[in-house]
Structures are given as structure tokens and as C-alpha cells.
Amino acid sequence: MSTNGFRLPHGGLPHGRLIDRGREISFTFDGRAYQGYHGDTLASALLANGVRVVGRSFKYHRPRGIYGLGSEEPSALVRLRTGARGEPNIRATQVELYDGLVAHSQNNWPSLRWDISSALGLFARFLPAGFYYKTFMWPGKLWPHYENIIRHMAGMGRSPEGLDPDRYEKRHAQCDVLVIGGGPAGLAAALAAAESGQQVWLADEGAQLGGASQGMRGDEGDEAVRKTIATLESLDNVTLLRRTTVFGKYDGQLYGLVERAGDHLASPAIGRPRQILWQLRTKQAVLASGAIERPLIFANNDRPGVMLTTAALGYLRAYAVRPGRRAVIVTNNDSAYEAVRILREGGVEVAAILDHRHMTEQRALPGTETLYNHAVIDTAGRRGLTSVSIARLDVNGDAVPGSERRINCDLLCLSGGFTPSVHLYSQAGGKLTFREDIQSLVPTSQVPGMTVAGAATGNFIPNTAPPIALGRSRRKQFIDLQNDVTAGDVELAAREGYRSVEHVKRYTTLGMGTDQGKTSNLNGIAVLAAALDKPLADVGLTTYRPPYTPVTIGTLAGRDVGTFLAPTRRTPMQACHEQAGAAFVPAGLWQRPHYYPRPGEAMADAVNREVLAVRQNVGIVDVSTLGRIDLHGPDVAEFLNRIYINGFKTLVVGMCRYGVMLRDDGMIFDDGTVARMAESHYIMTTTTANAGPVMAHLEYYLQVVWPDLRVHLTSITDQWAVVAVAGPRARELLDSLDSDVEFANQALPFMAWRGGHIGGIPAQVFRISFSGELAYEIAVGADHGRALWEMLLAAGEAFDVAPYGTEALTTLRTEKGHFVMGPEADGRATADDIGLAAMLSSKKDFVGRRSLRLPGLLPKGRLNLVGLVPADGTSAIPPGAILLDRAVAGPGMDKAGHVATSVFSPSLDKPIALAMVRNGRQRLDQPLWAHSPLDNRIVPVTITGPIFIDPQGERLRA
Template sequence: MSQQDNQTAAAPRRLASGGRIDRATPLTFTFNGKRYQGLAGDTLASALMANGLDVLNASFKYARPRGLVAAGAEEPNAILQLGSTEAGQVPNVRATQQALYDGLEAHAVSGWVKAQKDLMSRFLPQVGKLGGKFMPPGFYYKTFMAPASLWMTYEKYIRKAAGLGRSPLEEDPDIYDHLHQHTDVLVIGSGPAGLMAALVAARSGARVILCDEQEELGGSLLSMSADCLDQTLDGQPAIEWRDAVLAELEACEDVQLLPRTTANGYHDHNFVTLHERRTEHQADLAPLNARGAQQARSRLHRVRAHRVIMATGAHERPLVYSHNDVPGNLLAGAVTTYLTRYGVAAGDKLVLSVNNDHAYRAALAWAAAGREVVAIADARPDPAGVMVEAARAAGIRIIAGAAVIEAKGERRVTGARIAAIDIDAFSVTGAVEELACDTIASSGGYSPVVHLAAHTGARPVWSDEIHGFLPALGAPMLKGFDACGAANGSFALEDVLVAAYASGVAAVEACEFETAQAEVPAVSELAETPMLPLYQVPHDKPTARAPKQFVDLQNDVTAAGIELATREGFESIEHVKRYTAMGFGTDQGKLGNINGMAVAARCLGQTIPDTGTTVFRPNYTPVTFGAIVGRHCGELFDPIRYTAMHEWHVAQGAKFEDVGQWKRPWYYPQGSEDMHAAVERECLAVREKVGVLDASTLGKIDITGRDAREFLNRIYTNAWAKLGVGKARYGLMCHDDGMVMDDGVTTCLAEDHFLMTTTTGGAASILEWLELWHQTEWPELDVQMTSVTDHWATLTVTGPEARALVGELTDIDLDRDSFKFMEVREGLIADIPGRIFRISFTGELSYELNVPANYGLHVWKRLFECGKKYGLTPYGTETMHVLRAEKGFIIVGQDTDGSITPEDLGMQWCVGYNKPYSWIGKRALSRPDTRRDDRKQMVGLIPTRKKAGDERIVLPEGSQIVFDPEHAIPMPMVGHVTSSYYSPTLGHGFALAVVKGGAKRIGETVFLPQADGTTLEAEITSPVFYDKKGERQHV
């Protein structure tokens, strides 16, 4: 924002003195594009108020003008869009929680009004013209229920109409992070209770975190003033005690003070999420730090606390009277806070409507600011107490046994209708008097902020003493959780401090620290008289016909709406809430829930606790996605795993495929090759010359112990008793339900030493699986397992020239008769000690080279130095898939899906029916379901070629298979394609598939209806397409 702009209007409602704002530091900001001036220390809300801005938003459902109601997190109306750049846009910001900074730009959230009009005019033009009167609770449910087929159309518009604000369209340039915290004591809230408890904990040497959602620590102490007869601590203004405590806490090494930090969620076992806004009080985007580096704009603290002390205070409840939503209707406490903390008067002429003593502070502060207090309507018949007397003494008119029953005015309060009321009879009992005023402040008592205590499911408990809900301390979901101060129903300052001291001591003792000396400050005396329960104020018309009495301002829920819901049969408060939207969304029922329950209770003729309790859910106030994501974005979104040869693949221009978290070379295009051309070239190179694959991602487990062989016998489907040292064997693993879960080759390195390979995806889970059986069922077996997946780089050299090529690099004798298929040898490979496994996944002569991964890149490069004359070609996973499928080799997870047995795969040769131990999966193979002869069985498919070019047909993977394409829809589906490719070796497309009873249907024709309406045709064949006798791998 520019300094040359001198058109900022003077702030008409700013007081000449008082408050915690800095009158010497003006700040310029804009609201809806217009410039204004505020002061350092202002919130956006206090600055807006100081500038006399009454209407800040249009309401959600009825588009009524709305202004400030509160001064804290409970503000329901002043929810604004912030951001001076597109990338910096933040929706859902409460003006009461946003510190003012120079250049701040804020906008009303009015987009939804237009969206809602669009919705109405599109579907219900007659309603759109008439407006909110015709939108009773359940309107959306009733209106858009039918026809169901149109819901998809409605939804698009309803969604638009339902938002508060908009998300930015540009990428967020800011960074965010998480901080994992562990603490002995977490104190939430830094009012008198929080400070006292934190002080006791800190002095004992405990690790303490004290957080508060406001800009400054101190809570209610920050708005205390002698003007309101507020009490002194140790004979000093309370703020001095606060300053001294904070100074002491700041000096403690193991105490963290976190202002601007909201405890948003309380989770199991004292796990609390704190949302710290780190730079949002400074600028639109986070400024660079002192080193010139980016710093996190906001931070999510993930706190595990031994003890949690909830000192979150209380929210004042507004009274529910007609037109209580017109700008100029505020909470009494908010009026006080704006006066005493921000030096702003909400208006000039005040009417106060209350049911308790404490709210009189608003009138005292108002009068002290030189404004007129027109009258105080007190619902109690005989108000007394020190504050009441002080108001009387100041000449303020007090109307006992009465309340404001209706506010006058449209865009600003112009008057208050006051009448004597009978609470028990719920009726107006006297004449209505109308007083001119511009501000009505109400107070219906104080609701402890119990939200966090309810997040783990502990339902708050109603107290008839305070007429509000208390946290269910002692509930099993609240172990190690304590509350004190107003959050636990103690409102008198002395009670608050005493309770907080006790909470601090209890926490310290639970953490096994010795309690250090600390004293509760002496509190000056202040006698208050009890409140009188009052929620909805009666009107001279019945609720249904009275001007709207708002219960939930954010969601536009009225007392009449709740009454209607109960008349329509919604007796459960859960249903009333969902029907009316009360307490929905970001509001979380802060102002309205108890008033709403009181209305429902009145309509149902029962008490509030009979009507239900309140359960709140995280988050307490909205959290930005940035804070939730933290650093887990961009290249750090998820781990990317690389093999030792990765940089070579990158240099060669490989395209990569994600296989789990691994990046594997998919294919290596040359020149302008597309994937098909590259894969065909790679396939032919392997079949005709020699190729190399980076197979390092395969899972590898080193298994030793005298029972290792027996262990393999039990884990694998096939037999391992006779596998000799130096020999390898393919094995299948099943779950105990008989379904294939993994496969791989395991090699016997010594009589009690095996190297198992698993699928890439199974590497971690199979090790856990092996440990499971060893630890829980067969602890007596002498067997030990360790993952060596990352240790060995694996290079698969395959093709007719493989022997000649590998022979140039190794001292191992590769002679076909001395080093046979399915054997292993140890020796030097390109001067690196390692092992060579003669195993094949392509059907060609193959050698898998294993070397310690630190030397993998070296060996790979040496292969290519020697490989040129043999036509060595690197190949990727796509070519690997084609080659193995030509051989009918399955990929677990692609050709199987957890419902396929070894027998379904036609792999009876890999099932040890006669092994002595009933291995994992064996028993299930004789269940009736696995014995059915119409199970889906693995077959090959060759697309039918009817004309030139049809050899290029590749059946789409996933295609469903039917026997009779003429069958009426729905056709019985008998299987599906699991793997499908074009084979340059065969010269046509081919596929692997599972087909019901397929093993006995070789030669039959099946059909594959496609989404585009065409039907493909294929012949069932053996799943082995190439070198059916398996001769090539033995050469």
C-alpha cells in the first residue's frame, strides 16, 4: 500500500486515549477496494469498527446485512476474504482474529449471493424473486430431492452457492511446516488461568508450551480496566501481573510461548494440533527472514503432551431477540473489549440487555468513554451487586425484569423495543417501550469453551449452576486432560486463579516433578449476584410470526426455524441440527448451539440436558491447507526411491514409470521414437542380441538358520527340501486363504543360508509376513531374516549374447555345462565382488549380476563399454512386461488380484501337494470354493485377425470377456484381460486373461465388448506364446 495516499478518512469511532493500540503508528488497509486507516495493535475488526463500517457482509441464506458481533474466534459474520495478490488469497478469515498490517486488503464474501441467485433463477425462478421468506429449514432437501437424475446438475450450483470465500487460482509461493513437539504440560489459553497454571509448571522445571489464539498472550487480562471496576492482582492492575508472569516464563529454557496459535484439535492420548500463524500479522505473503531465506507462513505443531490444561475461557452467549442480526447488535463483552483493548466505541448510544452482573462492564466502560448509555434492560427482577450499583450511581437507567425484545433498523440499529418479560411463561408481560439507540449489546451468560474436550468423543456435561456445559473431566477419553478457569465454569477471578494453581500442581505431580514455590496473587474483592437463565427472549408475537430471531448467525438459523423443525417431527437434536444447519461448518456452534438447544428444549417441553449434549469436532477454527500439508509438497510430496544406476538412466533420456515409490526406467526412446517404437526395438534386441535391465528394485531378503529350509517349505507353496547349495528355484507364496500373494526366485547359498527375492511391491510386506509367522506361530524355528533390497544392485543381462558379454567382465566360468540354468556363482564382476544368478524372466539366456550398490553404476557402465559390439540395449519395465508375458510369466498384482490360486494360474507344478507340513495356503485349496471348475483360470488370448492390419490389435487391459456377445444386457461376464501387448517377436497382439473354466476352453472364441460399443474377438490359447519348450534359457 502506498504512503502517498492521503485520502484515508479519519476513524470516527476511535477514542482519544486508552487501549493497547499505538496511535503513533498508523496502518493503511483496504476493505472492498476502499482505503482506510487503522493503528498498530488493531485487529482488522477493531480497525473496521473504528472507521464506522457497520455492514461487512451479507448473510448466508437471507442476504441480510451483517456487522461485527464479537471480538474473538466466535465472530459469526465478519468472515472475510484476505489477500492483496491472487496467490495470497485466503478465505474464511475472521476479522476479529486478523492483526492489522500495512497494506492489508480485505473483501466481503459476497460471491455466494450471486451464486445463490443463479441457482434460484435457473431452477426456481419464482422463489428467486421472492427471496428468503420462502426458504424454510430443509429447503434444499425438500426442493432438490427430485428428480434424482437432476441432482448432478443441481449439485454443481448448490456447491457454488454454499461456500464462504474462494481459494486462490495461483500457486501459493509461501512455505509451511510442521513441528513435532513433546511436552510435559501443554497449557491452552493464556488468560489468568493459563498464565497461573503455566507459571506453576514452569517453576517446577517441566517442559511447558503455552499457546493462545490471540496476537498477544493475556486473554481477558488484556481488556481489563479500572473503568469497568475490574479487579487488581496483588494490588496492581491485572495487566502488570500478566507482564511479570510472561517475563518469567520467557526466561525459562524449556517453556515455549506461542501467541497466534490456536489449539484446533484434541486427539487420542493427549495429542493436540496447534495452528501457529507466524507471519500473517506482517504481510500478505511471508517476508524473508533475517538471512534472506523463506520462512514458514504458518506452522502446524503436532504436540504430544503428558498433561493438557485447557484454559480456553468462555464465550458470552447473545440473547435471542427479534432482528438481533442488524448491524449494531453486539455481545456485551465485545463492546467492552473494543473499548478497553482497542480504544474503539461500537457506537454512540447504547442499550444493554443482560441477565448477569458481569455484562454491566460494557455500560461502565461505555460511560467512561463519554458515550451515552440509554438504558440497561436486566431480565432479573431485583438486580444488585457492585457493578449494578455502580451503574445506578452513574445515573444509568436500569429496567429490571425486562429485556430487549426487538431491534429496530435495517443497516444499523436505530432503536430497541424493550418490554417486561415472564421467562417461565415465555411471554411479554408489559407495555413495550421503544428507545432510540445505535447499539444494542446483549449478554445471556457465559458458555465455557469446551470444544477441545469434546473432540475425542467425551460428551460435555450440563451444569445447572452455571447454566452451561462443562468438560467431562475424568472421562476415559480425557486421561491426562484438565481444565480450569472459565473453561471449567469458574468465573470469579479468585476462583479462576485458585483452580488454575491446583491444575498446575496436579500436572507437575503427574509428570513427576516437584512443585516449586508459586503463589496465587491476592485478588481485590468484587461481589457479583447470580445470573438468571435466559436464552430466547419472548416477543409480543409468537415465535413463528415474530420478526426473525437469529440463533446461528453464520448459518442463518432462526428460533422459528428450530421450532418448525421440532413441529415437523425432528426430536433428536442431532436431526434438528442437520435439518437446520445449526452449528455447521466453520462456526462449530460457538455462539448458537446452546441457544438452539434451549429453543428446541422449550418447543419439546423438556430441559436442555434432556435435549442432548453438544459434541464438537476438530477443527476449532479453520486451518489453511498449507499448514496441513507442511513441507510435504512438490518434490517432497512423497518419497521417490532411486536405484544406484539412476543417473545413468536420466542421462540416457529414459522415461520413468512409478512402481510404488520407485522410479524405474520405463523405456529408453531414441531420436523421435514413441513408446511403441522404443519397446519393439528393445524387445527385438533382447530376443536377437542382448539387453540389460536395472532390476535393483526387486525385494531381497537374506535368510539364515538351520531351519531356514523348513521355513521356506512352510511359506512357499512348492518344495525346498532338495534344493542343493548353489541352486535357485522359483517359488509362489499364498495367504492362508490359498490366494497368490507374491512370487520370486530363492537361492540356496549354503545349507543354512538362502537369498529370497520378492516382487518390487512386496519387499517390505513380505519381510513383515515372514516375521509374523516366525514370531507368532513358529518361534521354535531357527531362522533369521534381514532385508538386503537396497544393498545389492541387480543388473539383468539377457539375450543370446549374454554369455559372451558377461564373460568379458567376470572371472566366473560361464560355461553352459558348468554354470547351468538356475544356479548361482560368486566371483568378481568388473573387479567388484558379487554374485551371478543364472535365472531368466525373459525366456532368454540370462545372468542377473548382483554387486554391492555403491559399485552398481560402475558395473553398469562397464557393461556398456564392453557391450557395444554385442548390440547391448538397455530396456525398461515395459519391454520386461512384454517379454515375460510372451513366456506366460505372471506378475503378481497385475495378473492376480487376491482371488487367484496357484491352480487358477495353471501352476500346479509349483504346488507341493505332498509336503509334510501343511504350508500356508494348502488347506484352502481344498475348500469347496477353490475346487469349483468354473473358477477364473489363466489363459492366453490372441485377437482374431480378419483383415490386414488386425495383427496390430491390442486388447485393452481390463476388458471384460463374454462368451455370447448376442446375449441380452446385462451379459454374463466370464473374465477379464490382465496383461496385453503387441509382440514384435510374434508379429501380432496377445494377452493374458482369466476366463471361467478357461483351461478347458483352449481354442474357443470369446468376445470383449468395449466402452465405445464395438466388440473385439479373440481365441483362447495357452498362456505361453514363445519358446513353449523353454529351450532358449538353457543354451
């Protein structure tokens, strides 16, 4: 492969421990083909190929290169892969190279090399932090256009497109000790815990354990680490998760982890997920997440070729890549001197090491100029670093005039000290204290269940000098490379009164990029502290928010995608409905038949036909979705008496009763029927939507309020299949079946129930009606539902039976004036509102009764359930219309009410509606206007009673 001389030859040095030179890999970047090795990251491979500019910055579109080694990388963001697997904003430093990898640069047009928007740099002086708050206000109507431009300038990469072909999984696990970070400290902690017999999990974001300093410990150190890894791998009580980021700490000692199980491959292995969201509960966590090197701040410190020293060393030792040919190192601590040796050993010429500190002890480094009291004051190089300008510092840290000079180099290593990675500790509520000697915030409080180890504690970090005071520079001194936030921006914020560190973050966007400010936050605070003339310790720190590194949305969703977003509940007869070609409608988690169109039949025609079938012959409807609750115990009657507004003590075995229940605030909560099955056994039905809430409501009152009542509840919704057979010929149809149940009026009168068999199937038959017709609800074991349905259809052929759906059901109940939860009783309706005052028992207390005496719940002035008919007898009443007393709407006009349910009644051959109207029951026969401005309709209507069909109830008792 071509090396451009950046890849070190295989030789005597221990360089390139992470790469396998035996496995060459081809990849492309911006369409150009390159070669790398297995084990390379995209970043190391690009550097090996001499590619320096990999992206353009967010705001000024400045060329940017590779700056870090891992998840701290602020700049080298690329679009990875193509098509439906394409993703934006991927850090090149964390992408493991695979054969055929395709990456593109982002945020540039027409090309990375020639980016038109970089011309923005010319106007940069007019675009300081928050410039948009100060302009674009006049004229107001132009703001949308300005905004559109701003939006297109912002935004980094392009959104993914298409259906993600990959699969994501979620897994849950528990352990005794979770070790976060697989560097020397984490490995040692894991080993110690494992040896004491605990279940240990260790997670590290890298492909290889060993930590950021791998390859830099020298042979002996590396060997020790390798041995520890081998031991851990051999232990049964240890689970090692590589490529796994612990991104968040949650309650109950739960940690969120993302394992990138397939990202190092062109596509995940067949049957394997791309990523796994682990939710791991642990008794104890060891945070060994290390520390991240800080850059230094000076003019034009963002050019490709400017790099963290640890990153430069990492590329050199771990990947055998020279990050440059001629380097300058700038530092304020001792760690950089070892770097000089390592760089030189790897064949990088180190022209100079500049140390901010005033020191007297001279460290002889032949061949490298050692300059104390010196700093970089500027850099040059249009598309990559070519030289740095340096100057001597006076005692105040300002450049001494006349001391400036230039050093040619293509690599500038920044060594500004280290910041412990304490994100998870802070998420867990841990407090940080500023340590002067290392110029960092370090953990100092106890967090239950968490121990901090290694460099994350602030130990092992070299003594570091405070940042030097910055000279005023017109040139940009970047703090946050990703969001193009400069020292000048932070100073401006401080000048304008944004003095809280949170204000500065929000005003300048410092640290709000996809790197979450890993390299910029502390420097930002330092600049702010200087601007405010306050000690750094007093400035504070912005809150660490999860995730530690961005988490794929697909991973968070896991398998809850597509039709798995929520479970789909199916009744036992669902297959019959599907075969019959039913159109379905969602009802909560259920899919219910909406109507059963015959070939060529429109919805309205089908619904009318179904309604008329019920009114004239017989229809069957699947009502298995209604909630069904079994109540046992000696106190059930008393319990029901307290729960429902009407009395239940007189309900005898063999009979059913309709009931309405309220919440304690007096509003209708649900309705349904209760059948007394035996002396101390009842079955309650609820509405479909409230099956769960009613169960919880009953349990609440039983367990919390009246624990002395002896009642046992069981939800039996899923155990039963229920069919309502309704229509004047319902009895004929049932009589034609092989059954030991007597369906005659005397044997099974309205509101009675009987047990028996139908077609050999054990069944319960309830004589109840929602449609207003002669009707029976037949309940059989869920397994028999399909047989029952098919039996009814087959036998019903002789009676022109029609299966009907929820739409016909709605029409039927509207004709009959039955309210339902939702349209009429919308959680704001009292029993009196709905016209059920007569049901309110005066002989007993019940849930919600006391509230009915609150002034706002007294009947006067409330909305009442009424019927509406169009004044002209033919115009459809717009659903959802608002009712006014006038044909012409005016501002501030009081509303008379609203249309709750509007249908066409085929039985009456005209449109009808149920409505809630203020004092409506006192307003029968009065005119109103149904206003539907949404579709520009105003329909004059007349108020009627809510019952349109058979007000005496003769049909259902027939």
C-alpha cells in the same frame, strides 16, 4: 489519521493497550483505503474507521457487522489478501493488521452495499430450515438445475486460486504440562507448573497473552498479569506459543496445535513457514480456555451494531475503539453493570440497560436508564443499527402489550451469560453437566491427563437467568448468525419431529458454520428445550468435533506437497537411465524406465526394438527394484519349505529355485527366486510391489507362528544394484568383460549362481531368466551399480546391446507366459488357476495349503491362465477386455473371463494376450470374444496355451 471519533484519543485512560499509536498502518477493505495502528485487528481497525457492514449472511444475504472479539466471531468473515495468497472466510476479529493489508467482503453481488441476493429476504418465509427437502422433486430432470442454483447461492467465500507461495512445517515436541489458554488462569497454572520444575508449554490463540479480559481488569490486575508473563518469559523450562490454537486432542496425550507464525505479516519472513503444525505430547494438560459470552435472542438481532458485550468492551479497552456512540445493553446477569461503567468511561453514551430479570434492588446509574423486566423485542436500521424496540416483560416473560417503546442507539450489547469453552475437554471424552445457576454446561468428570481451570470450569461466571420464553414473531430471531438459523427454524424442526439435538443441528444447520456454533449452540438448545417443553439439561448437546477453529489444509499437509507427497525411490542406476532419455513409469514409490526411445522413435517402436534386441542379441534391464531378503540360520530351508508351495529342502549351495508363496487363504501372494548362498545363508527375491509385504509376512510367520525356527531376516533391497543381461548373446557379452566368473553352461548352468568379480567389482551372478532367454542377473553393491551398467553398455556396443524397460519386460514375459502379481495373480488367483498345480508339493505343509480344500478353491469352474491370439491373427486384443462366449453381449450373460495382459509380440509379429478364462485349460483352441465396450471394440480371439515362445525352455538353458 482520521478517526471519525470512533478511536479514543490518547489520554489518561488505560485504553489501547494492544495498539501502538506510533505505528500507523494502511489497509484497504473493498477497495477503500483506511488507517489503523499496529496491534489492531482488522475488526478493530474497521470499527475505528466507522465501517459497520463487513459481510453478507449465508442464506438471506443480510448485512452483517462485527459481533465478537476473537474466534467466536460468526459474522465478520472476509476474503483476506489477493492472488495466490487470497483466502476466504477469514474472521476479521483474528486478523492482525499489517501494512498494505487487503480485505474484501464476500457473498455479495454486485457490492456489499447493494447485494441483489438480499432480495431473497422477501421470500424468506418460503425458505424455512430444510425447505429443499420438501420441493424440487418434480420433474426429476430439473433437479440438476435447481441444485446448480442452490450451490451458487450457498458457499460463502470463493476458493483460493493458484499455487500457494507459502511454506508449512510440522514439528513434534514433548512436555510435562501443556497449558491451553494464556489468560490469567492459564498464566497462573503455567507459572505454578514451571516453578515446580516441569517443562511447560503454553499456547494462546492471540498475539498477546493476557486473555480476553485484557484491559478490563484495571491497572492493578493488568500489572499482575504482565509480571507473570515476564516471569514466564524468563524461565528456561517454559515455552510460550503465541498465535497458536490448540485445535484437537488425540490419543496418547497428543495435542494438535497450529502456530500462525507468518499470518500477521504481509508475507512470512524469508525462510520462515507461514504456519506450523505442532504435535505435542504432554503428560498433563491444563485447559484454561475461558468462556464465551452468549447472545440473546430477539427479532432482528443480527444487525451491524449488535455485538457481544465482551466484544464491545474489548474493542474499547484493548484497542481504544468505541464500537458505537450510543449504546443499549441487554442482559440477564450481573456482568453487564460493570460494562455500563466501562463504556461510559470510554465515552460511549449508554442510553439504557435492560435486564430480563425481575429484580427489586435498584442500581442507580445516573445518565443510564436501568430497566428491569425488560427486553429488546426488535431492532431497526437498514445497514446498521439505529434503534431498538423494547418492552416490559410479564411474569411469563412475554412482552406486556402497550409497554413497547423505541430507543435510538447504534450499539446494542448482548449479555446473555457465558458458555465455558470445553471443546477439548469434550473431545477427550469428558462429560458435561448443566448448571442451572449459570445456565451452562460445565465439565464434571475426570479426564485422565487433563485439568480444567479458570472460567472454562464454569466458575467465575456470574449467575445468569434462564433465557426468556420467546414471543412468536414473524420476524427473524437469529440464533446462528453465520448459517442464518432462526428460532423459528429450530421450532419448525421440533414440530416436525426432529427432536434430538443432533437432528436439529443437521436439519437446520445450526452450529455447523465456520465458527462451529461457539455463540449459538447453547442458545439453540435453549430454544429447542422450550419448543419441546423439556428442561434444558435433558436436551443434550451435539458432539464437539475437532478442530476448535478451522485448520489450513496446507498446514495439515506440511511439506508433503508437490513431489514430496511421497518419497521417490531411485535405483543406483537412475542417473544412467535419465541420461539415456528413458521414459519413466511409476512402480509404487519407484520410478522405473518404461522404455528408452531413440530420437524420433514412438513408444511402440522403441518397445518392439527392445524386445527384439533381447530375443535376437542381448539387452540389459535394471531390476534393482525387486525385493531382496537375506535369510540366515540353521532353519532357513525348513522355513522356506513352509512358506513356498514347492520344496526347498533339496536346494543346494550354488543353486537357485523359483518359488511361489500363498497367503493362508490359499491365494497367490508373491513369487520369486531363492538362491542358496552358503550352508545356512539364502537370498530371496520378491516382486517390486511386494517387497515390504513379503518381509512382514515372513516376519509374521517367524515371530508369531513358528518362533522356534532359527532364521534371521534382513531386507537388503537397497544395498544391491541388480542388472539382468538377457538374450542369445548374453554370454558373449559377459565373456568379453574382465571377470573371474565362468559364464559357460557347464560352469554356470541354468538356475545356478556364482560369486566373483566383474571389472574388479565383487559380484554375484545368478543364471535365472524372466524373459525366457539365456539370461544372467548380476548383483553388485549399490555403489557399483552405475559402474556395472556403464560397463555393460560399453562392452555391449559390440553386440548391439539395448537397455530395455518395463514395457519390453512385460512383452517378453507375456510371450513366455509368465504370470505376474496384479494382472494375472490379482489376489484372487490360486496356484492351480495360474497353471502351477505341479509345483504344489504333496510332501509337506505350507502356508495356504489347507485353504485349497475349501469348496470354492477347488479347481473346477475357476479361472485359468491361458493365452489368447486374435482369430484373424492381426487385430490387437483390447487390454482389460471382458471375454464372452458370444459376439453379441446380452444382459445377465455369464462372463468367460477377462484379458489380463495384452501386448503386441514383435517376436511372433502378432498381438497376443494372457487371459484368465473359466475352465480355460479345458478350452484350448476354442473361440471367445474380447469385449471392450469402453472403446466399442469386440475382437474374436482363440484360446491357446499361455506360453508363446520356446515352450520347452531350450533358449534359457542354451
